[in-house]
Amino acid sequence: MPWAAVSARRLARHRLDAPAVVGGEPVTRRIADVVSGTCGVHAQVMSAAEVSVAMRVAGAVSTDVRDALWRDRTLVRTHGPRGTVHLLSARDLPAWVGAMGGLDIARGPGAGEPYLDADQVEALVDAAPRALAHADLTADELTQALADAVGAWAAEPVVDAFRTRLPRWRWVQPVLGHRGALCFGPKRGREITFTSPVRLLPGFVPMDSEPALRRLALRYLHGYGPATPAEFARWLGAPRDRSEELFRSLGDSVEQVTVVGSGPAVQIAGDPTHHEEPRGVRLLPYFDVFGVGCHPRSLLFAGAAAERALSRGQAGNYPLLLVNGQVAGVWHQALRGRRLRVTVEPLVELAAAELREVGAQARRLADIRAVEEVALVVGRVPVGPHA
Known part of the structure; x- marks a missing residue:
């Protein structure tokens, strides 16, 4: 399979060849469809997540993504692949919790070291949903509720983070998300809140681990395939041997192909090859899942992009200029009042x-952010990663 065919398929599956059309359905439902198709959207920085989603849905803006999350609840903000904060489709949450929770249980006590032992982790998994059963709680309120439920050890400030020390329970916050014990609620002023998936989504019940993992692997291959078990393990944050075992369990649902310039990989059996050349120009924000999740890096970030658009080999730290399916530059945005300045640094000559x-x-970005005026500068981006 030529790399161009791989790229064209992924662009289509990520709605980066052409944004999804809303049609007659609610925009928040279409947004959930798109997020499901990308296996979630990185949401540590919500403003970047809103752009990632809205760029993929025709006419969508930031407020539509917020409505999907907090009003219509077609999205959930919780801990997803690698323990990082993601927006996930609400209808996919039972599979995510079944898959990720099962992996965390299989890892054993090491999931909580060095701050917690296995029994303490299980006590927190049991206590958090009860603490969040009737109200959203800030981090401080949840800390107190957990301490009241399981003991003062949960609130001890021992976890090093950002020049401060967080309560002991925060060490396994991603595990609590993976186990379905908590997810994020709407902000209260400037403070984050936590809520229970059961209260947020009535009837929520996690899937069993093995079928959930198989379902997640197939969804990943739909959006990011062809891929190897090692690439899946890296994306999910799973042990490599467990990923290899999982791919073998997929049986006739998958088939092996050879990607030109890369090597053997796995795709969904019978997945059609895209014969058209990848086309289009896109501005992808920080941590967009296309750049983070697609492999191999050597083909997606070819030539100068390997040095300029990656940070120590990691994707996501720079917003990406995507040209015909290839990373072809970086960009930066600066908002001053009602004026958005977008600086784009191409690494190839643009027609x-x-x-x-x-x-x-750039104009689409301004529309998404509800900015009246946009200025485009083509030149060197003067700031580093995460700026």
Whole structure:
């Protein structure tokens, strides 16, 4: 399979060849469909998550993503792949919790070291849903509720983080998310809150671990395949041997192909090959899942992109200029009042039509963020990662 065919398929599955059309259904439901198709959207920085989602849905803006999350509840903000904060489709949450929770249980006591032992982790998994059964709680309120339920050890400030020390229970916050014990609620002023998936989504019940893992592996291959078990393990944050075992368990549901320039990989059996060339220009924000989840890096981040658009080999730290399915530059945005300044640094020479597409993407970004004026600068991005 040529790399161009792999790239074209992924662009289509990620709605980066053409945004999804809302049609007659609610925009928040279409947003959930798109998020499901990408196996979640990184949401540590919510403003970046809103752009990631809205860029994939025709006419969608940031407030639509917030409505999907907090009003219509077609999305959930919780801990997803690698323990990082993601937006997930609400209808997919039972499979996510079944899969990720099962992996965390299989890891054993090491999931809580060095701050917690296995019994303490299980006590927190049991106590958190009860503490959140009737109200959203801030981090401080949940800390007190957990301490009241399981003992003062849960609130001891021992976890090093950002020049401070967090309560002991925060060490396994991602595990609590994976086990379905908590997820994020709406902000209260500037403070984050936590809530229970059971209260947020009535009738919520996690899937059994093994079928949930198989379902997740197939969804991943739909959005990111062809891929290897090692790439899946890296994306999910799972042990490599467990991923290899999981891929073998998929049986006739998958088939092996050879990606030109990379090597053997696995795709869904009978998945059609895209024969058209990958086309289009896109501005992808920090931590967009296309750049983070697609492999191999050597083909997606080819040439100068390997040095300029990665940070110590890691994707996500720079917003990406995507041209015809390839990382072809980086960009940066700065908001001053009602004026958005977008600086795009191409790493390849852009044709006139491609420059016009860059301008259209900058205007689309302004629309998503409800900004009245946008200025596009093509030149060197003067800031580093995470700026």
